[in-house]
């Protein structure tokens with residue numbers, strides 16, 4: 107079997123990022139769930155997480171959590187997407203905790219737990235939608251009464267706490283004020299059920315900015331962190347917020363050059379639509395040196411999500427299975443790229459999640 111395209115991961119740097127997250131969160135009284143969905147929880151990269159000091163792994167996909175368990179993980183497992191009713195039995199047998207927002211799902215989980223894990227209640231966290239408009243209770247009275255109902259009427263479940271997610275769909279910034287809205291909801295529920303909640307889960311990687319700025323609202327004691335451990339890129343690129351001391355560029359795509367030729371930069375003939383039914387813009391820059399590498403949109407998702415490491419290499423676009431590069435500047439500068447060469451690219455969250463889900467790609471921990 108050929109071994110390209112390939113994604114490599116730097117074990118030591120990833121381990122350091124996990125340790126940094128655990129340490130920095132601990133100083134603020136926060137526990138970390140290590141979210142593995144950004145790399146599809148693939149078996150090749152999971153060992154770094156399995157051997158870490160995390161005590162909880164999380165994913166939106168139950169298959170990935172099961173894989174972690176099958177590979178020997180004995181710590182906690184958290185499902186961070188609201189469960190499908192059709193997966194309720196797997197949720198209670200495979201995971202320890204799930205994030206929830208619907209009574210019908212909670213009832214299904216309760217029934218499944220009573221039947222399959224009668225001695226081990228399934229833990230649930232109720233999600234509050236604070237304006238991001240993805241999952242969570244919008245009506246906070248409904249959230250509080252549902253919490254009371256879980257506590258009093260669903261013996262198969264244990265109400266572990268409340269949570270929120272800020273910045274995934276609605277592109278909200280997790281400011282201190284926004285995050286803080288979760289706290290009175292938690293306190294009200296505690297008053298109504300007459301005990302403390304164990305978990306107030308304040309958000310995902312973007313919420314890490316509250317931690318490093320030292321203004322995480324009092325009461326938040328849990329974060330679910332994927333991107334800021336794996337890539338530590340988005341808070342810097344999108345929010346201008348340093349992600350130091352996290353390591354970046356842990357993952358590298360290596361792809362093989364299969365053609366290098368001088369060609370016009372403007373398509374010759376009548377222009378209509380490309381392989382995806384779109385009509386892109388082509389700039390006419392005359393005859394240019396171009397290279398094809400054997401990796402494509404089915405592997406990457408979006409050509410804007412990979413970043414050539416070699417100076418002078420520019421991504422023009424591509425199709426399902428090809429990426430087209432303008433490499434004229436490499437040659438102008440006295441360099442060379444030839445068929446059979448391996449070119450390297452840095453990744454972001456989008457390309458990492460696509461590449462690790464592609465069965466054409468090979469994975470190497472180094």
Ligand SMILES: *Cc1c(COP(=O)(O)O)cnc(C)c1O
Pocket residue numbers: 141143144166186187205271309310311312330331332333334
């Ligand atoms: C994906 C997800 C996370 C982790 O997000 P990152 O931005 O990768 O840290 C946390 N919580 C929920 C509910 C998620 O869906």
